[in-house]
Amino acid sequence: MPVSAEKAAYADKLNGLLDKYDKILFVQIDNVTSEQLHNVRRDLRAKGAELLMGKKTMQKRIIANRAEDGNEAAVTMKEKLVDGGVLVGNRGMLFTNSDVKEIADILKSHRIQAPAKVGNVAPIDVSVPAGNTGMEPTMTSFFQALGVQTKIAKGTVEITVEKKVLSVGDKVDAGCAALLQKLRISPFWYEVEIEVVWDKGNLFTAEDMSITDDVLEGCFLEGINNVTALSLGAGVPTEAAFPHLVLDAFKNLLAISLETEYSFEEFNGKQLKDDIKSGKVSAAAAPAAAGKAAPAAAAAAKEESEEEDDFGMEGLF
Numbered sequence: 043m044p045v046s047a048e049k050a051a052y053a054d055k056l057n058g059l060l061d062k063y064d065k066i067l068f069v070q071i072d073n074v075t076s077e078q079l080h081n082v083r084r085d086l087r088a089k090g091a092e093l094l095m096g097k098k099t100m101q102k103r104i105i106a107n108r109a110e111d112g113n114e115a116a117v118t119m120k121e122k123l124v125d126g127g128v129l130v131g132n133r134g135m136l137f138t139n140s141d142v143k144e145i146a147d148i149l150k151s152h153r154i155q156a157p158a159k160v161g162n163v164a165p166i167d168v169s170v171p172a173g174n175t176g177m178e179p180t181m182t183s184f185f186q187a188l189g190v191q192t193k194i195a196k197g198t199v200e201i202t203v204e205k206k207v208l209s210v211g212d213k214v215d216a217g218c219a220a221l222l223q224k225l226r227i228s229p230f231w232y233e234v235e236i237e238v239v240w241d242k243g244n245l246f247t248a249e250d251m252s253i254t255d256d257v258l259e260g261c262f263l264e265g266i267n268n269v270t271a272l273s274l275g276a277g278v279p280t281e282a283a284f285p286h287l288v289l290d291a292f293k294n295l296l297a298i299s300l301e302t303e304y305s306f307e308e309f310n311g312k313q314l315k316d317d318i319k320s321g322k323v324s325a326a327a328a329p330a331a332a333g334k335a336a337p338a339a340a341a342a343a344k345e346e347s348e349e350e351d352d353f354g355m356e357g358l359f
Contacts (some may be wrong), residue, residue, distance in 0.1 A: 052096060056104050056135075059092060060119075063137035066240040067145060069093070072132055073162070073232040078152055082234050085148045091138035093234075098129045105129075118243050128238050128245070136236075142251060146236055153233035158214045158222045168208035168222070168229040174200045175225060184224075188217050 045053075071079065083093055102124045108116035123129055138145055158168065170190060175181075177199045185192045191203045207218050208229075222229065239246040266282050273283035296314060299305050305312045 049100065052100065053104050056094065056096070056101065057108070059094060059135075059137045060105075060108070063092075063139055064242050065138050065140075065142065067136040067138065067142065067236050068128055068133045068238040068240070069136050069149070070132065070235045070237050071095075071134055073156065073230075074234055075154070075232075078154055078232075079234070082149060082152050085151070086136070086138075086145070089138065089140050089144065089148065091136060091140060091145060094135045094137065096135075098131075098133075101135070102129055115243065119240070122243075122245055123240065126245070128240075133237065134234075136234075142236070142239055142241075146251070149234045149236065153231050155228045156230045156232050157228045158208070158219050158230060160214055160216050160219045162214045162230065164208040164210055164212045164214065165230060167206060167210055168227075169204050169206045170201060170221065170225060170227070172201050172204045174198055177224070181224075184221075188221055190221070 079093075086093055105116070105120050105124055109120035136145065158164070174195060175192075175198065179194050179197065179199060181199050182192055182194070185199065185201070188205075188207070190201055190205045192199050193202050194200070207221065208214065235248075236251065237248055239251060269280060270282040270286065272278075273280040274286060279287060292311075295306065296311060299311060299315050300318060305315055
């Protein structure tokens with residue numbers, strides 16, 4: 043069956059984009075206006091990125107044809123994008139070699155507020171706040187029909203209790219749309235939204251993209267804290283717990299020094315003892331002062347331990 047010139051041109055364009063770019067951002071464009079999409083395309087071009095729409099059956103066929111040539115990357119793409127169900131719905135293919143965050147920032151910069159129209163699916167919960175509406179008392183029956191509690195105050199209708207009118211996933215009906223319109227509430231925000239990212243054979247979801255360096259650092263630090271707590275609780279020395287062990291030992295030495303004639307010069311021990319006895323530093327503040335000395339003490343103790351280990355190894359031979 044002969045292929046139309048239009049389909050052949052589309053296939054050439056898509057193949058060219060697949061060869062040129064390493065990343066494909068699959069974006070949702072539901073409820074995005076044509077003007078909004080035009081502005082997004084303009085800013086994407088400045089970043090060297092391109093947004094391609096089209097029928098999913100045609101896109102699947104083009105990718106499948108590339109896989110039939112035996113190209114390993116194309117086979118992986120077919121398995122994950124076509125067979126994996128990524129090419130579905132009203133998704134566009136946004137091609138780029140730039141950082142995904144930069145592209146996401148461009149898309150968010152064209153986010154627009156919109157009213158709730160009949161038939162729209164609510165992406166968020168929507169509530170009508172309590173307060174004066176400025177409407178005439180004749181509108182009371184309208185609010186009562188929608189289950190919104192009101193009273194007449196100073197000749198106008200006042201909502202007495204906040205009322206939730208939409209939950210996530212609800213379809214907007216005519217009554218709800220009319221209510222929000224009369225209250226001049228535009229509850230929804232629409233944008234070209236990234237749902238899935240293809241990056242050199244790997245797939246990432248929108249949730250994956252929200253993981254920043256700060257989140258990773260937080261998880262890493264939490265893991266270190268857990269290892270330290272387990273080590274201290276079990277009495278098993280580890281590198282993570284080592285500074286805390288040295289700090290506890292330093293506190294014990296300081297306590298012994300205060301109760302006896304013993305004193306030590308290392309890590310400002312003698313000065314701490316003298317300051318506590320003279321009243322310059324309270325005994326409660328001594329652990330904080332000791333904490334400042336702990337890193338240096340830990341480093342010195344670790345270095346001494348390593349030297350002893352080396353000496354011990356030499357003595358074996």
